[in-house]
Amino acid sequence: MTQDILAEVSHISRYYGGLRAVNDVSFTIRRGEILGFLGPNGAGKTTTMQILSGNLAPTSGSVRIAGHDLLAQPKPAKAALGYLPEQPPVYRDLTVDEYLDYCAALNRIARGKRREARESAKSKCGLTDVARRLIGNLSKGYQQRVGIAQAIIHLPPLVILDEPTIGLDPIQIREIRALIRELGKEHGVILSTHILPEVQAICDRVQIIHKGDLVMADTIDGLARHLKSAALIVSWRNPPAIAELAQVSGVREVSHLDDGRWRILHEPGQDLAEQLVRISVERNWGLREIGPERASLEQIFVELTTREANTSPAEAAA
Amino acid sequence: MILTIGLRELRTLFLSPLAWAVLAVVQVILALLFLGRVEEIQLYRSQLLALENAPGVTELVVPQLFGTAAIILLFVIPLITMRVIAEERRNRTLPLLLSAPVSMTEIVLGKYLGVLLFLFIVVALLALMPLSLLLGGTLDFGLFGSALLGLALTLASFAAVGVFMSTLTQHPAVAAVGGLGVLVLFWILDVSGQGDVRTNMLAYLSMLNHYQPFLRGVFDSGDAIYHALVVATFLGLSIRRLDADRLGG
Numbered sequence: 278m279t280q281d282i283l284a285e286v287s288h289i290s291r292y293y294g295g296l297r298a299v300n301d302v303s304f305t306i307r308r309g310e311i312l313g314f315l316g317p318n319g320a321g322k323t324t325t326m327q328i329l330s331g332n333l334a335p336t337s338g339s340v341r342i343a344g345h346d347l348l349a350q351p352k353p354a355k356a357a358l359g360y361l362p363e364q365p366p367v368y369r370d371l372t373v374d375e376y377l378d379y380c381a382a383l384n385r386i387a388r389g390k391r392r393e394a395r396e397s398a399k400s401k402c403g404l405t406d407v408a409r410r411l412i413g414n415l416s417k418g419y420q421q422r423v424g425i426a427q428a429i430i431h432l433p434p435l436v437i438l439d440e441p442t443i444g445l446d447p448i449q450i451r452e453i454r455a456l457i458r459e460l461g462k463e464h465g466v467i468l469s470t471h472i473l474p475e476v477q478a479i480c481d482r483v484q485i486i487h488k489g490d491l492v493m494a495d496t497i498d499g500l501a502r503h504l505k506s507a508a509l510i511v512s513w514r515n516p517p518a519i520a521e522l523a524q525v526s527g528v529r530e531v532s533h534l535d536d537g538r539w540r541i542l543h544e545p546g547q548d549l550a551e552q553l554v555r556i557s558v559e560r561n562w563g564l565r566e567i568g569p570e571r572a573s574l575e576q577i578f579v580e581l582t583t584r585e586a587n588t589s590p591a592e593a594a595a
Numbered sequence: 596m597i598l599t600i601g602l603r604e605l606r607t608l609f610l611s612p613l614a615w616a617v618l619a620v621v622q623v624i625l626a627l628l629f630l631g632r633v634e635e636i637q638l639y640r641s642q643l644l645a646l647e648n649a650p651g652v653t654e655l656v657v658p659q660l661f662g663t664a665a666i667i668l669l670f671v672i673p674l675i676t677m678r679v680i681a682e683e684r685r686n687r688t689l690p691l692l693l694s695a696p697v698s699m700t701e702i703v704l705g706k707y708l709g710v711l712l713f714l715f716i717v718v719a720l721l722a723l724m725p726l727s728l729l730l731g732g733t734l735d736f737g738l739f740g741s742a743l744l745g746l747a748l749t750l751a752s753f754a755a756v757g758v759f760m761s762t763l764t765q766h767p768a769v770a771a772v773g774g775l776g777v778l779v780l781f782w783i784l785d786v787s788g789q790g791d792v793r794t795n796m797l798a799y800l801s802m803l804n805h806y807q808p809f810l811r812g813v814f815d816s817g818d819a820i821y822h823a824l825v826v827a828t829f830l831g832l833s834i835r836r837l838d839a840d841r842l843g844g
Contacts, residue, residue, distance in 0.1 A: 330694040356696040366691035370610040383695040
Protein backbone atom coordinates (compact mmCIF):
# COMPACT_ATOMS: atom_id res chain seq x y z
CA MET A 278 0.00 0.00 0.00
CA THR A 279 2.86 2.38 0.81
CA GLN A 280 4.26 2.32 -2.70
CA ASP A 281 0.89 3.47 -3.90
CA ILE A 282 1.26 6.79 -2.12
CA LEU A 283 2.09 9.11 -4.99
CA ALA A 284 2.48 12.35 -3.15
CA GLU A 285 3.14 12.99 0.44
CA VAL A 286 2.93 16.58 1.51
CA SER A 287 4.00 17.27 5.04
CA HIS A 288 3.62 20.53 6.85
CA ILE A 289 4.37 22.86 3.98
CA SER A 290 4.16 26.58 4.54
CA ARG A 291 4.84 29.34 2.11
CA TYR A 292 5.29 33.03 2.77
CA TYR A 293 5.50 35.80 0.20
CA GLY A 294 7.36 38.32 2.27
CA GLY A 295 5.08 38.82 5.23
CA LEU A 296 2.06 37.40 3.43
CA ARG A 297 1.20 33.86 4.42
CA ALA A 298 -0.10 32.01 1.38
CA VAL A 299 -0.04 28.44 2.68
CA ASN A 300 0.19 27.44 6.29
CA ASP A 301 1.16 24.00 7.56
CA VAL A 302 -0.70 21.95 4.96
CA SER A 303 -0.32 18.17 4.95
CA PHE A 304 -2.00 15.54 2.84
CA THR A 305 -1.32 12.44 0.77
CA ILE A 306 -2.64 11.13 -2.48
CA ARG A 307 -2.74 7.55 -3.69
CA ARG A 308 -2.90 5.94 -7.06
CA GLY A 309 -6.36 5.79 -8.55
CA GLU A 310 -7.60 8.74 -6.59
CA ILE A 311 -8.88 12.12 -7.73
CA LEU A 312 -8.32 14.74 -5.10
CA GLY A 313 -10.21 17.99 -5.38
CA PHE A 314 -8.58 21.07 -4.01
CA LEU A 315 -11.28 23.57 -3.30
CA GLY A 316 -11.08 27.13 -2.16
CA PRO A 317 -12.12 30.67 -2.98
CA ASN A 318 -9.86 32.91 -5.01
CA GLY A 319 -6.62 33.70 -3.25
CA ALA A 320 -6.96 30.83 -0.80
CA GLY A 321 -3.57 29.33 -1.63
CA LYS A 322 -4.64 26.69 -4.15
CA THR A 323 -2.29 27.76 -6.90
CA THR A 324 0.61 28.24 -4.48
CA THR A 325 0.12 24.68 -3.21
CA MET A 326 0.02 23.37 -6.78
CA GLN A 327 3.19 25.28 -7.64
CA ILE A 328 4.97 23.85 -4.63
CA LEU A 329 3.78 20.37 -5.50
CA SER A 330 5.06 20.69 -9.06
CA GLY A 331 8.46 22.02 -8.05
CA ASN A 332 7.90 25.49 -9.45
CA LEU A 333 8.07 27.06 -6.05
CA ALA A 334 10.04 26.03 -3.01
CA PRO A 335 8.10 25.83 0.25
CA THR A 336 9.30 28.09 3.05
CA SER A 337 9.16 25.05 5.31
CA GLY A 338 7.97 21.48 5.08
CA SER A 339 8.65 18.81 2.49
CA VAL A 340 7.06 17.19 -0.52
CA ARG A 341 7.72 13.63 -1.61
CA ILE A 342 6.57 12.58 -5.06
CA ALA A 343 6.52 8.82 -5.66
CA GLY A 344 8.98 8.36 -2.82
CA HIS A 345 11.47 11.04 -3.96
CA ASP A 346 11.94 14.25 -2.09
CA LEU A 347 11.22 17.13 -4.43
CA LEU A 348 14.11 19.23 -3.15
CA ALA A 349 16.73 16.56 -2.60
CA GLN A 350 16.07 14.49 -5.73
CA PRO A 351 14.21 16.83 -8.07
CA LYS A 352 14.75 14.84 -11.25
CA PRO A 353 13.12 11.51 -10.35
CA ALA A 354 10.42 13.40 -8.46
CA LYS A 355 9.63 15.65 -11.40
CA ALA A 356 9.73 12.73 -13.81
CA ALA A 357 6.84 11.27 -11.81
CA LEU A 358 4.57 14.26 -12.15
CA GLY A 359 2.77 16.16 -14.86
CA TYR A 360 1.66 19.69 -14.23
CA LEU A 361 -0.86 21.93 -15.91
CA PRO A 362 -0.57 25.46 -14.50
CA GLU A 363 -3.44 27.90 -14.43
CA GLN A 364 -2.42 29.17 -17.82
CA PRO A 365 -1.39 26.35 -20.16
CA PRO A 366 2.38 26.67 -20.78
CA VAL A 367 2.17 26.38 -24.55
CA TYR A 368 4.39 27.97 -27.19
CA ARG A 369 2.07 29.78 -29.54
CA ASP A 370 4.52 29.63 -32.43
CA LEU A 371 4.65 25.84 -32.55
CA THR A 372 2.25 23.31 -33.97
CA VAL A 373 0.65 20.83 -31.60
CA ASP A 374 2.92 18.06 -32.87
CA GLU A 375 6.11 20.09 -32.55
CA TYR A 376 5.15 21.18 -29.07
CA LEU A 377 4.30 17.70 -27.83
CA ASP A 378 7.51 16.32 -29.32
CA TYR A 379 9.46 18.90 -27.37
CA CYS A 380 7.56 18.05 -24.17
CA ALA A 381 8.25 14.36 -24.70
CA ALA A 382 11.96 15.10 -25.11
CA LEU A 383 11.99 17.33 -22.03
CA ASN A 384 10.45 14.54 -20.02
CA ARG A 385 13.22 12.22 -21.17
CA ILE A 386 11.10 9.83 -23.14
CA ALA A 387 13.41 7.65 -25.21
CA ARG A 388 13.73 8.87 -28.79
CA GLY A 389 12.07 5.80 -30.29
CA LYS A 390 9.03 6.06 -28.05
CA ARG A 391 8.34 9.76 -28.46
CA ARG A 392 6.12 9.39 -31.47
CA GLU A 393 4.04 6.77 -29.75
CA ALA A 394 3.75 8.89 -26.59
CA ARG A 395 2.73 11.91 -28.63
CA GLU A 396 0.08 10.04 -30.58
CA SER A 397 -1.42 8.49 -27.47
CA ALA A 398 -1.52 11.82 -25.60
CA LYS A 399 -3.14 13.43 -28.64
CA SER A 400 -5.83 10.83 -28.96
CA LYS A 401 -6.57 10.93 -25.23
CA CYS A 402 -7.08 14.67 -25.37
CA GLY A 403 -8.90 14.75 -28.69
CA LEU A 404 -6.19 16.67 -30.50
CA THR A 405 -5.66 14.43 -33.51
CA ASP A 406 -7.55 16.76 -35.84
CA VAL A 407 -5.52 19.83 -34.94
CA ALA A 408 -2.10 18.16 -34.81
CA ARG A 409 -0.62 20.30 -37.56
CA ARG A 410 -2.10 23.63 -36.55
CA LEU A 411 -0.31 26.39 -34.69
CA ILE A 412 -1.19 26.42 -31.02
CA GLY A 413 -1.60 30.20 -31.10
CA ASN A 414 -4.45 29.81 -33.60
CA LEU A 415 -6.36 27.26 -31.53
CA SER A 416 -9.30 28.17 -29.32
CA LYS A 417 -8.86 28.45 -25.57
CA GLY A 418 -10.46 25.05 -25.08
CA TYR A 419 -8.03 23.36 -27.43
CA GLN A 420 -5.09 25.17 -25.86
CA GLN A 421 -6.24 23.85 -22.52
CA ARG A 422 -6.31 20.35 -23.97
CA VAL A 423 -2.81 20.79 -25.33
CA GLY A 424 -1.82 21.79 -21.81
CA ILE A 425 -3.33 18.59 -20.43
CA ALA A 426 -1.71 16.51 -23.17
CA GLN A 427 1.63 18.04 -22.15
CA ALA A 428 1.00 17.03 -18.54
CA ILE A 429 0.24 13.39 -19.32
CA ILE A 430 2.54 12.71 -22.27
CA HIS A 431 5.10 10.85 -20.14
CA LEU A 432 2.35 8.94 -18.30
CA PRO A 433 3.33 10.31 -14.91
CA PRO A 434 1.87 8.58 -11.86
CA LEU A 435 0.77 11.95 -10.52
CA VAL A 436 -1.08 14.58 -12.54
CA ILE A 437 -1.54 18.07 -11.10
CA LEU A 438 -4.17 20.22 -12.78
CA ASP A 439 -4.71 23.81 -11.73
CA GLU A 440 -8.23 24.92 -12.62
CA PRO A 441 -8.37 22.78 -15.76
CA THR A 442 -11.88 23.77 -16.82
CA ILE A 443 -11.60 27.52 -16.43
CA GLY A 444 -12.65 29.45 -19.50
CA LEU A 445 -14.13 26.50 -21.34
CA ASP A 446 -17.62 26.15 -22.73
CA PRO A 447 -20.01 23.65 -21.12
CA ILE A 448 -19.43 20.94 -23.72
CA GLN A 449 -15.68 21.23 -23.40
CA ILE A 450 -16.01 21.18 -19.62
CA ARG A 451 -17.84 17.88 -19.84
CA GLU A 452 -15.21 16.44 -22.13
CA ILE A 453 -12.35 17.56 -19.91
CA ARG A 454 -14.10 16.14 -16.86
CA ALA A 455 -14.55 12.82 -18.60
CA LEU A 456 -10.86 12.90 -19.48
CA ILE A 457 -9.91 13.60 -15.86
CA ARG A 458 -12.09 10.74 -14.63
CA GLU A 459 -10.35 8.53 -17.16
CA LEU A 460 -6.95 9.68 -15.88
CA GLY A 461 -8.02 9.01 -12.32
CA LYS A 462 -8.29 5.29 -13.05
CA GLU A 463 -4.56 4.78 -13.59
CA HIS A 464 -2.95 7.92 -12.24
CA GLY A 465 -3.39 9.99 -9.15
CA VAL A 466 -4.92 13.32 -9.98
CA ILE A 467 -4.91 16.53 -7.99
CA LEU A 468 -7.31 19.10 -9.24
CA SER A 469 -7.82 22.61 -8.00
CA THR A 470 -10.97 24.54 -8.58
CA HIS A 471 -13.31 27.02 -7.03
CA ILE A 472 -16.35 25.42 -8.62
CA LEU A 473 -18.16 23.16 -6.18
CA PRO A 474 -20.19 21.06 -8.65
CA GLU A 475 -16.98 20.22 -10.46
CA VAL A 476 -15.58 18.59 -7.37
CA GLN A 477 -18.82 16.76 -6.76
CA ALA A 478 -18.84 15.54 -10.33
CA ILE A 479 -15.37 14.05 -10.54
CA CYS A 480 -13.48 13.82 -7.28
CA ASP A 481 -13.16 11.00 -4.77
CA ARG A 482 -11.80 13.17 -2.03
CA VAL A 483 -11.99 16.84 -1.37
CA GLN A 484 -9.90 19.31 0.55
CA ILE A 485 -10.92 22.82 1.30
CA ILE A 486 -8.27 25.45 1.75
CA HIS A 487 -9.01 28.84 3.13
CA LYS A 488 -6.50 31.62 3.68
CA GLY A 489 -3.71 29.10 3.46
CA ASP A 490 -5.15 26.71 6.02
CA LEU A 491 -6.54 23.32 5.22
CA VAL A 492 -9.94 23.61 6.85
CA MET A 493 -11.50 20.38 5.66
CA ALA A 494 -10.27 17.11 4.19
CA ASP A 495 -12.92 14.54 3.57
CA THR A 496 -14.38 12.14 1.07
CA ILE A 497 -16.92 13.43 -1.37
CA ASP A 498 -19.75 11.94 0.73
CA GLY A 499 -18.47 13.82 3.71
CA LEU A 500 -18.74 17.01 1.73
CA ALA A 501 -22.31 16.17 0.82
CA ARG A 502 -23.12 15.82 4.50
CA HIS A 503 -21.60 19.21 5.11
CA LEU A 504 -23.72 20.61 2.34
CA LYS A 505 -27.02 19.44 3.75
CA SER A 506 -28.04 21.76 6.48
CA ALA A 507 -30.95 21.24 8.82
CA ALA A 508 -33.24 23.74 7.23
CA LEU A 509 -36.16 23.84 4.79
CA ILE A 510 -37.11 26.64 2.47
CA VAL A 511 -40.88 26.91 2.14
CA SER A 512 -43.31 29.32 0.54
CA TRP A 513 -47.06 29.53 1.00
CA ARG A 514 -49.89 31.42 -0.67
CA ASN A 515 -51.57 32.07 2.70
CA PRO A 516 -48.67 32.06 5.13
CA PRO A 517 -49.54 31.22 8.72
CA ALA A 518 -48.40 33.20 11.72
CA ILE A 519 -44.89 32.55 12.93
CA ALA A 520 -46.20 31.40 16.30
CA GLU A 521 -48.38 28.77 14.63
CA LEU A 522 -45.39 27.39 12.71
CA ALA A 523 -43.21 27.30 15.75
CA GLN A 524 -45.68 24.95 17.42
CA VAL A 525 -45.18 22.23 14.82
CA SER A 526 -43.13 19.54 16.49
CA GLY A 527 -39.48 19.43 15.40
CA VAL A 528 -39.33 23.06 14.36
CA ARG A 529 -36.55 24.92 16.07
CA GLU A 530 -36.67 28.30 14.51
CA VAL A 531 -38.68 30.10 11.84
CA SER A 532 -37.55 33.13 9.95
CA HIS A 533 -39.05 35.12 7.12
CA LEU A 534 -36.81 35.63 4.12
CA ASP A 535 -36.77 38.79 2.02
CA ASP A 536 -38.24 37.13 -1.07
CA GLY A 537 -41.44 36.11 0.74
CA ARG A 538 -40.24 32.61 1.54
CA TRP A 539 -39.69 31.09 4.93
CA ARG A 540 -36.66 29.37 6.34
CA ILE A 541 -37.52 26.70 8.84
CA LEU A 542 -34.69 25.33 10.92
CA HIS A 543 -35.41 21.87 12.29
CA GLU A 544 -33.77 19.28 14.49
CA PRO A 545 -30.97 17.61 12.55
CA GLY A 546 -31.63 14.11 11.29
CA GLN A 547 -35.36 14.56 11.26
CA ASP A 548 -37.31 14.95 8.06
CA LEU A 549 -39.83 17.65 8.56
CA ALA A 550 -40.92 18.08 4.95
CA GLU A 551 -43.60 15.40 4.95
CA GLN A 552 -45.18 16.67 8.10
CA LEU A 553 -45.22 20.25 6.88
CA VAL A 554 -46.89 19.26 3.63
CA ARG A 555 -49.61 17.42 5.51
CA ILE A 556 -50.26 20.31 7.88
CA SER A 557 -50.27 22.81 5.05
CA VAL A 558 -52.96 20.85 3.23
CA GLU A 559 -55.05 20.36 6.39
CA ARG A 560 -54.97 24.05 7.30
CA ASN A 561 -55.24 25.29 3.72
CA TRP A 562 -52.06 27.38 3.72
CA GLY A 563 -51.62 26.87 0.00
CA LEU A 564 -48.15 25.32 -0.16
CA ARG A 565 -46.28 26.42 -3.28
CA GLU A 566 -42.71 25.33 -2.71
CA ILE A 567 -40.77 23.23 -0.24
CA GLY A 568 -37.22 22.00 -0.38
CA PRO A 569 -34.10 21.46 1.68
CA GLU A 570 -31.79 24.40 1.92
CA ARG A 571 -28.52 23.76 0.14
CA ALA A 572 -25.57 25.40 1.73
CA SER A 573 -23.39 27.23 -0.77
CA LEU A 574 -19.67 26.90 -0.82
CA GLU A 575 -19.41 30.27 0.84
CA GLN A 576 -21.56 29.09 3.71
CA ILE A 577 -19.38 26.04 4.18
CA PHE A 578 -16.36 28.28 4.28
CA VAL A 579 -17.99 30.49 6.84
CA GLU A 580 -18.96 27.47 8.86
CA LEU A 581 -15.56 25.85 8.60
CA THR A 582 -13.56 28.96 9.28
CA THR A 583 -15.59 29.94 12.31
CA ARG A 584 -15.30 26.41 13.65
CA GLU A 585 -11.56 26.50 13.19
CA ALA A 586 -11.06 27.37 16.85
CA ASN A 587 -12.28 23.94 18.03
CA THR A 588 -10.98 21.76 15.17
CA SER A 589 -7.36 22.31 14.29
CA PRO A 590 -6.43 21.89 10.62
CA ALA A 591 -4.03 19.09 11.50
CA GLU A 592 -6.88 17.03 12.86
CA ALA A 593 -8.99 17.75 9.86
CA ALA A 594 -6.21 16.58 7.59
CA ALA A 595 -5.68 13.32 9.45
CA MET B 596 18.84 17.49 -22.69
CA ILE B 597 20.88 20.68 -23.13
CA LEU B 598 20.98 19.94 -26.83
CA THR B 599 17.20 19.40 -26.92
CA ILE B 600 16.55 22.79 -25.36
CA GLY B 601 19.23 24.44 -27.48
CA LEU B 602 17.90 23.14 -30.78
CA ARG B 603 14.35 24.05 -29.80
CA GLU B 604 15.57 27.55 -28.95
CA LEU B 605 17.31 27.89 -32.30
CA ARG B 606 14.28 26.72 -34.23
CA THR B 607 12.00 29.02 -32.25
CA LEU B 608 14.32 31.91 -33.08
CA PHE B 609 13.83 31.26 -36.76
CA LEU B 610 10.06 31.05 -36.37
CA SER B 611 9.99 34.76 -35.73
CA PRO B 612 11.08 37.23 -38.38
CA LEU B 613 13.56 38.74 -35.94
CA ALA B 614 16.32 36.20 -36.54
CA TRP B 615 15.98 36.47 -40.30
CA ALA B 616 15.95 40.25 -40.16
CA VAL B 617 19.05 40.28 -37.96
CA LEU B 618 20.92 37.94 -40.28
CA ALA B 619 19.95 39.98 -43.33
CA VAL B 620 20.81 43.37 -41.88
CA VAL B 621 24.12 42.29 -40.38
CA GLN B 622 25.09 40.55 -43.58
CA VAL B 623 24.25 43.52 -45.82
CA ILE B 624 26.13 46.02 -43.66
CA LEU B 625 29.21 43.86 -43.30
CA ALA B 626 29.21 42.91 -46.98
CA LEU B 627 29.19 46.60 -47.95
CA LEU B 628 32.08 47.28 -45.60
CA PHE B 629 33.96 44.31 -47.00
CA LEU B 630 33.38 45.39 -50.58
CA GLY B 631 34.46 48.94 -49.85
CA ARG B 632 37.64 47.71 -48.26
CA VAL B 633 38.48 45.41 -51.15
CA GLU B 634 37.83 48.21 -53.63
CA GLU B 635 40.10 50.52 -51.65
CA ILE B 636 42.89 47.98 -51.82
CA GLN B 637 42.49 47.70 -55.57
CA LEU B 638 42.69 51.48 -55.97
CA TYR B 639 45.87 51.79 -53.97
CA ARG B 640 47.41 48.57 -55.19
CA SER B 641 50.29 50.25 -56.96
CA GLN B 642 51.27 52.31 -53.91
CA LEU B 643 51.02 49.22 -51.73
CA LEU B 644 53.26 47.27 -54.01
CA ALA B 645 55.84 50.02 -53.87
CA LEU B 646 56.03 49.72 -50.08
CA GLU B 647 58.73 47.67 -48.54
CA ASN B 648 57.26 44.94 -46.33
CA ALA B 649 53.75 45.73 -47.61
CA PRO B 650 50.79 44.42 -45.53
CA GLY B 651 49.00 41.45 -47.07
CA VAL B 652 45.40 41.52 -48.11
CA THR B 653 44.30 39.55 -45.04
CA GLU B 654 45.96 42.05 -42.78
CA LEU B 655 44.18 44.86 -44.55
CA VAL B 656 40.73 43.33 -44.70
CA VAL B 657 40.18 41.00 -41.76
CA PRO B 658 40.95 43.14 -38.68
CA GLN B 659 38.81 46.00 -39.90
CA LEU B 660 35.92 43.76 -40.96
CA PHE B 661 35.92 41.71 -37.78
CA GLY B 662 36.37 44.73 -35.56
CA THR B 663 33.28 46.35 -37.05
CA ALA B 664 31.38 43.07 -36.94
CA ALA B 665 31.92 42.82 -33.18
CA ILE B 666 30.62 46.34 -32.64
CA ILE B 667 27.53 45.76 -34.80
CA LEU B 668 26.82 42.46 -33.09
CA LEU B 669 27.22 44.13 -29.71
CA PHE B 670 24.05 46.01 -30.56
CA VAL B 671 22.32 43.02 -32.14
CA ILE B 672 22.99 40.26 -29.62
CA PRO B 673 20.80 41.75 -26.86
CA LEU B 674 17.93 41.59 -29.38
CA ILE B 675 18.56 37.89 -29.86
CA THR B 676 19.05 37.02 -26.21
CA MET B 677 16.32 39.23 -24.79
CA ARG B 678 13.59 36.69 -25.22
CA VAL B 679 15.27 33.51 -24.02
CA ILE B 680 13.97 33.62 -20.45
CA ALA B 681 12.04 36.88 -20.27
CA GLU B 682 9.56 35.83 -22.92
CA GLU B 683 8.95 32.47 -21.31
CA ARG B 684 8.29 34.24 -18.07
CA ARG B 685 5.97 36.71 -19.74
CA ASN B 686 4.02 33.99 -21.54
CA ARG B 687 4.03 31.87 -18.40
CA THR B 688 5.60 28.95 -20.18
CA LEU B 689 8.46 28.65 -17.71
CA PRO B 690 6.55 26.07 -15.59
CA LEU B 691 6.87 23.65 -18.50
CA LEU B 692 10.64 23.61 -18.05
CA LEU B 693 10.54 23.89 -14.27
CA SER B 694 8.20 20.95 -13.74
CA ALA B 695 10.05 18.76 -16.24
CA PRO B 696 12.88 16.57 -14.95
CA VAL B 697 15.46 19.14 -16.05
CA SER B 698 17.83 21.05 -13.79
CA MET B 699 18.23 24.82 -13.79
CA THR B 700 21.74 24.40 -15.11
CA GLU B 701 20.45 22.42 -18.08
CA ILE B 702 17.80 25.03 -18.78
CA VAL B 703 20.27 27.92 -18.77
CA LEU B 704 22.95 26.03 -20.73
CA GLY B 705 20.36 24.86 -23.24
CA LYS B 706 19.09 28.37 -23.82
CA TYR B 707 22.65 29.63 -24.10
CA LEU B 708 23.51 26.91 -26.56
CA GLY B 709 20.58 27.97 -28.74
CA VAL B 710 21.94 31.51 -28.90
CA LEU B 711 25.46 30.23 -29.60
CA LEU B 712 24.21 28.12 -32.48
CA PHE B 713 22.57 31.18 -33.97
CA LEU B 714 25.75 33.22 -33.55
CA PHE B 715 27.67 30.40 -35.18
CA ILE B 716 25.57 30.95 -38.29
CA VAL B 717 26.34 34.67 -38.16
CA VAL B 718 30.07 34.04 -37.83
CA ALA B 719 30.03 31.42 -40.59
CA LEU B 720 28.33 33.84 -42.98
CA LEU B 721 30.84 36.50 -42.06
CA ALA B 722 33.76 34.12 -42.57
CA LEU B 723 32.58 33.47 -46.12
CA MET B 724 33.50 37.02 -47.12
CA PRO B 725 37.27 36.85 -46.61
CA LEU B 726 37.16 33.26 -47.87
CA SER B 727 35.78 34.53 -51.17
CA LEU B 728 39.14 36.23 -51.72
CA LEU B 729 40.57 32.75 -52.21
CA LEU B 730 39.09 32.92 -55.70
CA GLY B 731 41.84 35.28 -56.73
CA GLY B 732 44.58 34.89 -54.19
CA THR B 733 45.61 33.45 -50.86
CA LEU B 734 44.84 34.29 -47.24
CA ASP B 735 46.93 34.46 -44.14
CA PHE B 736 45.09 31.63 -42.42
CA GLY B 737 46.87 32.19 -39.13
CA LEU B 738 45.59 35.72 -38.82
CA PHE B 739 42.20 34.77 -40.21
CA GLY B 740 41.83 31.89 -37.77
CA SER B 741 42.91 34.03 -34.83
CA ALA B 742 40.40 36.74 -35.76
CA LEU B 743 37.63 34.14 -36.13
CA LEU B 744 38.43 32.63 -32.76
CA GLY B 745 38.56 36.05 -31.15
CA LEU B 746 35.22 37.03 -32.63
CA ALA B 747 33.64 33.74 -31.55
CA LEU B 748 34.91 34.14 -27.98
CA THR B 749 33.81 37.76 -27.77
CA LEU B 750 30.35 36.92 -29.08
CA ALA B 751 30.10 34.07 -26.57
CA SER B 752 30.76 36.61 -23.81
CA PHE B 753 28.17 38.99 -25.23
CA ALA B 754 25.61 36.20 -25.38
CA ALA B 755 26.23 35.17 -21.76
CA VAL B 756 25.65 38.76 -20.62
CA GLY B 757 22.47 38.91 -22.72
CA VAL B 758 21.12 35.65 -21.30
CA PHE B 759 21.73 36.87 -17.78
CA MET B 760 19.89 40.14 -18.43
CA SER B 761 17.00 38.10 -19.79
CA THR B 762 16.70 36.17 -16.54
CA LEU B 763 16.28 39.39 -14.60
CA THR B 764 13.00 40.59 -16.02
CA GLN B 765 9.82 39.50 -17.71
CA HIS B 766 9.96 42.25 -20.31
CA PRO B 767 12.10 41.32 -23.31
CA ALA B 768 12.57 45.01 -24.14
CA VAL B 769 13.99 45.70 -20.70
CA ALA B 770 16.33 42.75 -21.09
CA ALA B 771 17.50 44.10 -24.44
CA VAL B 772 18.16 47.59 -23.13
CA GLY B 773 19.86 46.23 -20.01
CA GLY B 774 22.01 43.86 -22.04
CA LEU B 775 22.98 46.64 -24.41
CA GLY B 776 23.87 48.90 -21.50
CA VAL B 777 26.09 46.32 -19.83
CA LEU B 778 27.82 45.38 -23.08
CA VAL B 779 28.52 48.96 -24.09
CA LEU B 780 29.81 49.61 -20.61
CA PHE B 781 32.11 46.60 -20.83
CA TRP B 782 33.28 47.80 -24.20
CA ILE B 783 34.05 51.39 -23.25
CA LEU B 784 35.46 50.78 -19.77
CA ASP B 785 38.81 51.68 -21.17
CA VAL B 786 37.43 54.52 -23.26
CA SER B 787 40.59 56.57 -23.23
CA GLY B 788 42.51 53.59 -24.53
CA GLN B 789 45.44 54.64 -22.38
CA GLY B 790 45.21 52.06 -19.66
CA ASP B 791 47.73 49.28 -19.59
CA VAL B 792 46.01 45.91 -19.30
CA ARG B 793 48.57 44.77 -16.73
CA THR B 794 48.28 47.67 -14.35
CA ASN B 795 44.86 49.20 -14.88
CA MET B 796 41.88 47.28 -13.52
CA LEU B 797 39.32 48.99 -15.77
CA ALA B 798 41.46 48.44 -18.80
CA TYR B 799 41.76 44.80 -17.89
CA LEU B 800 38.00 44.37 -17.62
CA SER B 801 37.27 46.06 -20.94
CA MET B 802 36.27 43.50 -23.54
CA LEU B 803 37.87 45.56 -26.28
CA ASN B 804 41.30 44.93 -24.83
CA HIS B 805 40.67 41.19 -24.99
CA TYR B 806 39.52 41.28 -28.57
CA GLN B 807 42.11 43.51 -30.25
CA PRO B 808 45.04 41.09 -29.79
CA PHE B 809 43.17 38.39 -31.70
CA LEU B 810 42.74 40.80 -34.61
CA ARG B 811 46.46 41.40 -34.69
CA GLY B 812 46.93 37.67 -34.88
CA VAL B 813 48.11 37.35 -31.29
CA PHE B 814 46.56 34.46 -29.43
CA ASP B 815 47.05 35.04 -25.73
CA SER B 816 45.59 32.29 -23.57
CA GLY B 817 44.89 35.00 -20.99
CA ASP B 818 42.39 36.59 -23.36
CA ALA B 819 40.70 33.26 -23.99
CA ILE B 820 40.48 32.66 -20.25
CA TYR B 821 39.06 36.14 -19.76
CA HIS B 822 36.18 35.29 -22.09
CA ALA B 823 35.68 31.88 -20.52
CA LEU B 824 35.44 33.57 -17.12
CA VAL B 825 32.91 36.12 -18.36
CA VAL B 826 30.76 33.33 -19.82
CA ALA B 827 30.98 31.20 -16.69
CA THR B 828 30.23 34.14 -14.40
CA PHE B 829 27.15 35.33 -16.22
CA LEU B 830 25.75 31.85 -16.80
CA GLY B 831 26.35 31.04 -13.15
CA LEU B 832 24.52 34.19 -12.16
CA SER B 833 21.66 33.25 -14.50
CA ILE B 834 21.28 29.87 -12.81
CA ARG B 835 21.36 31.52 -9.41
CA ARG B 836 18.77 34.02 -10.54
CA LEU B 837 16.35 31.35 -11.78
CA ASP B 838 16.80 29.39 -8.58
CA ALA B 839 16.07 32.52 -6.58
CA ASP B 840 12.83 32.86 -8.54
CA ARG B 841 11.69 29.56 -7.15
CA LEU B 842 12.68 30.45 -3.63
CA GLY B 843 11.64 34.07 -3.57
CA GLY B 844 8.39 33.92 -5.48
